[in-house]
Amino acid sequence: MSVPLNVIDLAADLIRHPSVSPDPGGSQIALGETLSAMGFTVTHLPFGEGDERTPNLFARLGAGGPHLCFAGHTDVVPPGSDDWTHGPYAGDVAGGRLYGRGACDMKGGIAAFVAAVSAFLARRPEPRGSISLLITGDEEGPAHFGTQKVLEWMRRNHEIPDFCVVGEPTNPAVMGEVIKIGRRxxxxxxxxxxxxxxxxxxxxxxxxxxxxxxxxxxxxxxxxxxxxxxxxxxxxxxxxxxxxxxxxxxxxxxxxxxxxxxxxxxxxxxxxxxxxxxxxxxxxxxxxxxxxxxxxESFLTKPGPEVAALADAVRTATGREPRLDTGGGTSDARFIALYCPVAEFGLVGTSMHQIDEHVAVDDLECLTRVYEDLLERMVA
Missing domain, CATH: 3.30.70.360 (Alpha-Beta Plaits)
Structure with a gap:
């Protein structure tokens, strides 16, 4: 049985690749290498020209159904002020927290899903369903050459999933509070x-x-x-x-x-x-x-078996009853909703886009357990 990857190491490595929107690509190259080593078929999908050229990545493991997809973005907002206690791209761990631009929005979420998949595959090397990742480098920007373009490619290549989880930081204060099932x-x-x-x-x-x-x-x-x-x-x-x-x-x-x-x-x-x-x-x-x-446009994924599976996974990992919610700003889920059911669950978002952006190590490990449980419920 293979040794599962460490979520803290994965997140810190992604943070150490500067990737202000649109991500120049280094973080996705590193992510693609990790996924390839895990057995995924990785396809790099750059779209746009010149300054708008945007790296994107689609990776899939398995060919059968059900097909569960994780969607996220490697691009981040600029560091802003120089008043960081820890360098914005240092990926330092201190006081039980991982610091760096993208720690909570949303390289931490990507790392949690990859770590969850590695733990899942260590127990179940041949799952019955498929697992994929849709990763864009253009979520924090105008989003012209990111998720929308990848979804069009996925449709042409018969890669549309049965359910998609977006790893945006959905929780206001503690893990397990909110699952987003729609957006205005x-x-x-x-x-x-x-x-x-x-x-x-x-x-x-x-x-x-x-x-x-x-x-x-x-x-x-x-x-x-x-x-x-x-x-x-x-x-x-x-x-x-x-x-x-x-x-x-x-x-x-x-x-x-x-x-x-x-x-x-x-x-x-x-x-x-x-x-x-x-x-x-x-x-x-x-x-x-x-x-x-x-x-x-507004969208809503009405509660069904997939949302119930995600809620059960959150409940098991956190001991809290997650609220199904549609508030907040927009996310790339607005594009995904045109193709398949989608819900969002990720980290606590209190420090996103701030100086000294950070995430609790315990929260990263908790999110990894949520995603691992969801994989068990959907594709085992």
Missing amino acids: GSINVHLTVHGRQGHVAYPHRADNPVHRLLRILSALTAEPLDEGSEWFEPSSLQVTGIDVGNPATNVIPARATAALNIRFNNLHTGGALRGWIETICQRYAPGTVVEAHISG
């Missing part, structure tokens, strides 16, 4: 209202776009979008910016702009919300330019 959608909108510049003392000679923009924003925020749904909290529209670019006190500006974001539940689609905004703009300021970017 997100749409960013930029409005430009054009008018006619003029002197404030002669308003009849001008057309003030600010007044019409304010009427638009008042109409958009007058009533709640909804009261929530079975699994989702109410949708939220937030104005994030207003600008007229006018330093003068005696000039009516020629144009006024605003930015807003809507985090929406499964009662809406991004396209329908854009249409609603355009209708309001047409009513109060015909000719308003509406630019919208939908970064993701």
